[in-house]
Amino acid sequence: MKVLIEAVGVSKYYPVETGGFLRRSTRSLRAVDTVSLSVNESETLGLVGESGCGKSTLGRLLIRLLPATGGTIRFADADITALQGKALRDVRRSMQIVFQDPYGALNPRMTVEDIVAEPLAIHGDTANLSTRVTEILSHVGLPARARERFPHEFSGGQRQRIGIARALILRPKFVVCDEPVSALDVSVQAQIVNLLQDLQGEFGLTYLFIAHDLGVVKHISTRVAVMYLGKIVEVAPKATLYATPKHPYTAGLIASVPVTHPSQRAKSRAERRRLTGDIPSALDPPSGCRFHTRCPMARALCGEAEPATRELAPGHLVACHFAE
Amino acid sequence: MSLLEVRGLTTAFQTGSGEIAAAEDIAFDLDQGEVLGIVGESGSGKSVTALTIMGLLPRPPARIVAGSIRFDGQELTTLPDKAMQRIRGPGIAMVFQEPMTSLNPVFTIGDQIMETIRAHERLSGRDVFNRAVEMLEKVGIPSAAQRMADYRHQLSGGQRQRVMLAIALVCRPRILIADEPTTALDVTVQAQILDLLLDLRDEFGMAIMLITHNMGVIAETADRVLVMYAGRVVEEAPIARLFDDPRHPYTRGLLECVPSLVTERERLIAIPGTLPEPARRPPGCRFAPRCRHAIAACSAGLPPLTEQGPGHTAACIRIAELATP
Numbered sequence: 211m212k213v214l215i216e217a218v219g220v221s222k223y224y225p226v227e228t229g230g231f232l233r234r235s236t237r238s239l240r241a242v243d244t245v246s247l248s249v250n251e252s253e254t255l256g257l258v259g260e261s262g263c264g265k266s267t268l269g270r271l272l273i274r275l276l277p278a279t280g281g282t283i284r285f286a287d288a289d290i291t292a293l294q295g296k297a298l299r300d301v302r303r304s305m306q307i308v309f310q311d312p313y314g315a316l317n318p319r320m321t322v323e324d325i326v327a328e329p330l331a332i333h334g335d336t337a338n339l340s341t342r343v344t345e346i347l348s349h350v351g352l353p354a355r356a357r358e359r360f361p362h363e364f365s366g367g368q369r370q371r372i373g374i375a376r377a378l379i380l381r382p383k384f385v386v387c388d389e390p391v392s393a394l395d396v397s398v399q400a401q402i403v404n405l406l407q408d409l410q411g412e413f414g415l416t417y418l419f420i421a422h423d424l425g426v427v428k429h430i431s432t433r434v435a436v437m438y439l440g441k442i443v444e445v446a447p448k449a450t451l452y453a454t455p456k457h458p459y460t461a462g463l464i465a466s467v468p469v470t471h472p473s474q475r476a477k478s479r480a481e482r483r484r485l486t487g488d489i490p491s492a493l494d495p496p497s498g499c500r501f502h503t504r505c506p507m508a509r510a511l512c513g514e515a516e517p518a519t520r521e522l523a524p525g526h527l528v529a530c531h532f533a534e
Numbered sequence: 535m536s537l538l539e540v541r542g543l544t545t546a547f548q549t550g551s552g553e554i555a556a557a558e559d560i561a562f563d564l565d566q567g568e569v570l571g572i573v574g575e576s577g578s579g580k581s582v583t584a585l586t587i588m589g590l591l592p593r594p595p596a597r598i599v600a601g602s603i604r605f606d607g608q609e610l611t612t613l614p615d616k617a618m619q620r621i622r623g624p625g626i627a628m629v630f631q632e633p634m635t636s637l638n639p640v641f642t643i644g645d646q647i648m649e650t651i652r653a654h655e656r657l658s659g660r661d662v663f664n665r666a667v668e669m670l671e672k673v674g675i676p677s678a679a680q681r682m683a684d685y686r687h688q689l690s691g692g693q694r695q696r697v698m699l700a701i702a703l704v705c706r707p708r709i710l711i712a713d714e715p716t717t718a719l720d721v722t723v724q725a726q727i728l729d730l731l732l733d734l735r736d737e738f739g740m741a742i743m744l745i746t747h748n749m750g751v752i753a754e755t756a757d758r759v760l761v762m763y764a765g766r767v768v769e770e771a772p773i774a775r776l777f778d779d780p781r782h783p784y785t786r787g788l789l790e791c792v793p794s795l796v797t798e799r800e801r802l803i804a805i806p807g808t809l810p811e812p813a814r815r816p817p818g819c820r821f822a823p824r825c826r827h828a829i830a831a832c833s834a835g836l837p838p839l840t841e842q843g844p845g846h847t848a849a850c851i852r853i854a855e856l857a858t859p
Contacts, residue, residue: 396748463722467721469754488693
């Protein structure tokens, strides 16, 4: 297994002004806080967590769509953290993103051909443009005649195919899929998930698959990382993570997923080990382990010291004082 | 007699290209204490049906073309607006998907709960306040008395949905219509809200009409299920039968296409194609263009709902041939 892209101690802080007109002060919102994570070549790394946990920010940091506050990002063994100008543009050819909202992500005034060809134009790579657009459209299951049409003429699922075509036309190695199916109707989601898997095989792609749907993530991922309030709390091969989650947050997340058959309903609602409360504010994260305010197993130590990430079994990383 | 009886209900909208039926020939019963799940994707007519029952669609452009809605024996389709206002709240209440936009940003949440109480009951100011606080406690808002003075932006998504539930339930409705109440929420909060809904059902004995696109939410909560596609009911069944012996190809497709935590598949079983737009619905069975079992006869006419077992109906002309051996 070869690591394709890697974050080492990466952080993203946003300055936030608080306190009103007279007592203004600036604090930092720690969207991503000293995270280390690697994605292996040709695998799909699933990234899950509640909204506001920083998973989309982390995805954007990896492909340099956002500048990191601290830490190092390595792509194909090269440090890309500080690249600028042409060097940055060159490396970006290899890293693309598919966005969640197929309605907001496509310019309504541009034809499909212009949308899909725009990355080629940006990189000054316009030879055989029309043929290449047609070719990539056929890979994502759209007919050549789609080229002259506008985004509003397509359904949500078809628009997501256009977004995927735009991401793949530069033949990237690494693609961040940021909630690519969560805005779609359920009967259409499976089509797009299958398509992403087919394309991964055809083009040898490596995915970071960001989603909050644990079922979809289990289906598509090789390994899964769980994020909570700016920190990675657990990483494991998918079968291990779902069968034997070691972090209490991961266990709580999995227990919250609705059952698939009414016969699996818990006998009593009190029986279920549900997570209580909401995710705390990233402006003022809890001390020690950030999860301790919602953790059913929290002890005194958890509020005092931040847990180190430990490797409990090969490839199974957990940041919890008491996981074993 | 059921608490709510809907029969042959068709709601249409006036559009630039003529009148289009958003929900057609909808029929179902809802009994006290029951959770009826209504499953469908966008354009299925599930929300339009709910809003028609609530009398909340602006007319025009909306129009009830046919059918009846009987609540506790009283016909609602012909009820004057004033009388309908007295039903909304203590009779039938509704919560919506978007807790972000359904609370007024310039009033405190306390104001909004108390407004609802005052609209329906004559109580002293102190009683109104206490009743509102009590309701907030019931839906699980900690230190409720202090939170009465909070505004929308001070609450998390889950708390907003709890406040919406408090507003809907403060008049002790006999029916609660919940339209995608957890769709905008994280799974952890979704589980909390679903548990809360069922706890409140047990406590108040109200009936719940739970509208969702998520089969997991249905599996977790419903007693009986209505499956809708492109404006029509395609299958109705008690919860266990729907999951054990679904008859309509669309229902089967919906159950198969969602990856779960227990099943393991190389590829997902996708339903091909996309949902038809209301103005471009195919003739005959509306699912036919996406159905792997479709034959020419499927496009000839609308398939009627036929009896499949106790309380179980489905609208497909090929059920007998497709039945599981």
